[in-house]
Structures are given as structure tokens and as C-alpha cells.
Amino acid sequence: MDSRFTIAGRELAGLRAEKTILLAIGIQLFIAAFSSFLVVGLVSMYDPSGxxxxxxxxxxxxxxxxxxxxxxxxxxxxxxxxxxxxxxxxxxxxxxxxxxxxxxxxxxxxxxxxxxxxxxxxxxxxxxxxxxxxxxxxxxxxxxxxxxxxLAEPPLPLPERTGSSPYFTFTYTVLIPLLVFLPVFISGSITVDSITEEIDRGTLELLRVAPVTLTDIVDGKALAAVAIAPIQALCWLLLLEVNGTPVSNIGPILALMTALTVVVVGVAVAIALVAPDRRAAQLLYSIAVLALFGGATAMAGGPTNAVARLAIDSADLTTYLTVAVYAVLALVTSLGVRGFLSRIDIDAIR
Incomplete structure (x- = not known):
């Protein structure tokens, strides 16, 4: 485990050179820190009736x-x-x-x-x-x-207006899920870049000189990518609290997004090893994530719906079952990737 943590620490230290990733994190930080001001302008685009x-x-x-x-x-x-x-x-x-x-x-x-x-x-x-x-x-x-x-027949009555605030709807159905799930996609992108760069530069073979296996190397990189996602999400949620937007059930929200991060990072690892070219791997990763997340969002109990319901403290048994299902899916993905790694011939990866 020491070698995996060492590799994870090396990955985290190297993130300072990833200007694109730092810019994405900075944008999220700005949105979360100034959400009470930005939400007015954002709501005008989301729901002009506000x-x-x-x-x-x-x-x-x-x-x-x-x-x-x-x-x-x-x-x-x-x-x-x-x-x-x-x-x-x-x-x-x-x-x-x-x-x-x-x-x-x-x-x-x-x-x-x-x-x-x-x-x-x-x-x-x-x-x-x-x-x-x-x-x-x-x-x-x-x-x-x-x-x-x-008229010969009376017209159908018009539906009554709900009177719900567009600011409330936007904050809990768009803004909070956006801040929670963007770190997930960033972690997957970091994983793709990290593995493909190691292969492209030939440093993956140098890492094998140390007493570590391919599984240890990938575990260390994946650990770093997974670890930063809930830390970012926790910061964003706490900043929303400071801005006057209360968020309930932060623990289950972080559990759900961490499980989803494990799944996405696992997919990123498999893609990076199958298609080691950086551009091709990033393209395949983007398509895979859009397909996975789009399919999950289309479901009635998708992750965005679960996060919104948890945030407003209206979660029911189905919502918590959704969290449990993604936790199980994360475990299955992790085991599947480890099994995939055990069958890979690293010398054949170019």
C-alpha cells in the first residue's frame, strides 16, 4: 500500500502543472463562492419567467x-x-x-x-x-x-400555477448537481491524461523497475483521481452554505458522487489502456461519459435527481437505494478493472 500512496502523492503533486484542470477547478470555485450573486443572472437563462x-x-x-x-x-x-x-x-x-x-x-x-x-x-x-x-x-x-x-361544451380548466420559485428550482436541480458532478468528470479526464502520458513518454516502464506491479501503478493514479473529487464537492457545498444556500445530507451526497467517481475513473483507466493515444482516449472517454451519464440522468431515479432530493432533505427509500446501487456498481467496477489489469501485457501497450 505504501507504493500506491507514493504514486498517488506523485500524481497530486503533478496536478499543479495541469493548467486546464486548475482552470476548471477555479471556475467551479468562483461559481460556488459567488453563487448568491450569479444565481440571479443564471436563472434568467434557465427560467426567464423569474x-x-x-x-x-x-x-x-x-x-x-x-x-x-x-x-x-x-x-x-x-x-x-x-x-x-x-x-x-x-x-x-x-x-x-x-x-x-x-x-x-x-x-x-x-x-x-x-x-x-x-x-x-x-x-x-x-x-x-x-x-x-x-x-x-x-x-x-x-x-x-x-x-x-x-360554447356548446365548457372549455377545459387551465392548470393552476404552482408558484414555485425559479431560484429555488435552479439552485437545487441545476447548480448543486453541476458543482457535485463536475469534479467526477475532471477526475476521469485526469486519469486518462496521466496513464496515456506515462505510456507515451515511456515512463510507465521505468515505474516497473521499482517493486510495483501494473495494478499498483494504476491503483495509485486512480486513488489520487478519486480522492480529489469529494474534497472539491465538499468545498463547493460548504461555500454554498456560506452564501445562504442550505444543503442537507452532505454525507450521502458525497457518498453518491464518490461512488460515481470510482465508476468513471474505472472507465477512464480501461479506455486509456486500450487506446493509449491521448487524443483518441480523451475522445472515447468523453463519448463514454456522455453515454453513461446521459443514460443515468434519463432514469427517474438518476444521480442528479438523487442529489437534488438529498440536498432539499426530501429523500425517500428509493433515493437511498440509488446511493447503495451506485456504491455496489463502484465496487463491481473496481474489481472488474483489477481483473482487466491482471490480464494485460504491458509490453504490448504502445
Whole structure:
């Protein structure tokens, strides 16, 4: 075991030269350390509906604009100013007196046609579109209610809004799983690079001069790669706590991600030994990880769902069974890789 720890220590010391890995860790550190600030901007991309309530001025025109005004009165921050015709409304928009233009016109078949104009892509466009969408949804709902009496059958009721916060949803279903699982992928990439570089430089054969086997060498490298993942994840979760984002069940979360790290590192070891060319190995590793993680995420009890439920303290028996299943899978992967190593002829690896 001493030789394996020595090799692991050598690997950890060599990580300081891996600028790409250090950059990736630095980005995660920045996200975790300033999550309370970043989450506002990130939520606007994840779920723009979280921007409801921003104040916008709408230039309205057309013979159905009165109903649009009533709809805007129900949306906080939205206000419609009526203009005599389309040209006047568009002129107000061009002169920056209005944030958007809506031309609402009654059609011959009894419907209402709306033509919406918003600014070309800029910082405010997303906010304006979100607010306009809210106004038009209220407009549609009002028209639906007003015309329901003339229908032979009553329309199906619209589902009630849940009222859940997009910030809460984003933090626990996107941000926390992202910070937890990125170290897993980094560890696998480190393993691929480490083994392929040893083979490419011929230093793997030099390591065999010492009283160690190929299994000892790979165990040491894998140990270093696996060890740094839960340390990173623990740092990120503690930083989230400091930023006011409570995370429950940190122990089970780290157990799950460590088990997944063992699986990913095991896959990385096998790929690096089968395809010792660094570029080919990294490509195969990326494809394999995308396939494995994509398949796991598609499942109802996937790792991202398990982490989210553990983080908000709503885990049930199925969630803890998921952690146990990945722990067993990690053990099977470890034993499988060791069996694979025992059958490899290191002299044939080039």
C-alpha cells in the first residue's frame, strides 16, 4: 500500500502543472463562492419567467387594444399606452417612448390578431419578452372566459400555477448537481491524461523497475483521481452554505458522487489502456461519459435527481437505494478493472 500512496502523492503533486484542470477547478470555485450573486443572472437563462415584475411600457394600437389594456392592468410592472394608429405606436417605439409595440386587431372570423414588436437582441429583450408573454397570457385567458358562454361544451380548466420559485428550482436541480458532478468528470479526464502520458513518454516502464506491479501503478493514479473529487464537492457545498444556500445530507451526497467517481475513473483507466493515444482516449472517454451519464440522468431515479432530493432533505427509500446501487456498481467496477489489469501485457501497450 505504501507504493500506491507514493504514486498517488506523485500524481497530486503533478496536478499543479495541469493548467486546464486548475482552470476548471477555479471556475467551479468562483461559481460556488459567488453563487448568491450569479444565481440571479443564471436563472434568467434557465427560467426567464423569474424576471416577472419588471416595468415595461407597451405602445398599443388597433381596434382590440382596449382588452389589451385591461389585461396589462393585471400584470405588475406592465402598462399599455393607446395610440391612434399603428404608425404612431411604432414612432413612439422608435423614439424610445415605449419598450414594445402590440397591434391588436379583430379578425373577420371573430378572433384577435396581435403583432408584437420588441427591440433587437439586447440586454432588455428577455425582460420585455417575459412581461409581454405574461400580458398576452392574461389577454388570452380573459377572452377565453368571455367567450366560454357561447360554447356548446365548457372549455377545459387551465392548470393552476404552482408558484414555485425559479431560484429555488435552479439552485437545487441545476447548480448543486453541476458543482457535485463536475469534479467526477475532471477526475476521469485526469486519469486518462496521466496513464496515456506515462505510456507515451515511456515512463510507465521505468515505474516497473521499482517493486510495483501494473495494478499498483494504476491503483495509485486512480486513488489520487478519486480522492480529489469529494474534497472539491465538499468545498463547493460548504461555500454554498456560506452564501445562504442550505444543503442537507452532505454525507450521502458525497457518498453518491464518490461512488460515481470510482465508476468513471474505472472507465477512464480501461479506455486509456486500450487506446493509449491521448487524443483518441480523451475522445472515447468523453463519448463514454456522455453515454453513461446521459443514460443515468434519463432514469427517474438518476444521480442528479438523487442529489437534488438529498440536498432539499426530501429523500425517500428509493433515493437511498440509488446511493447503495451506485456504491455496489463502484465496487463491481473496481474489481472488474483489477481483473482487466491482471490480464494485460504491458509490453504490448504502445
Amino acid at each position: 424576471l416577472d415584475g419588471a416595468e415595461i411600457e407597451i405602445a398599443g394600437a388597433g381596434d382590440a387594444v382596449a382588452d389589451l389594456e385591461r389585461a396589462a392592468d393585471s400584470v405588475p410592472g406592465a402598462r399599455v399606452t393607446r395610440y391612434e394608429d399603428t404608425a404612431a405606436a411604432r414612432e413612439a417605439f422608435q423614439n424610445h417612448a415605449a419598450d414594445a409595440v402590440v397591434i391588436a386587431t379583430a379578425t373577420d372570423d371573430g378572433g384577435v390578431s396581435t403583432v408584437v414588436t420588441v427591440p433587437d437582441s439586447n440586454v432588455e429583450t428577455t425582460v420585455i419578452v417575459v412581461q409581454l408573454q405574461e400580458v398576452l397570457q392574461v389577454y388570452e385567458s380573459n377572452e377565453r372566459d368571455a367567450r366560454s358562454g357561447s
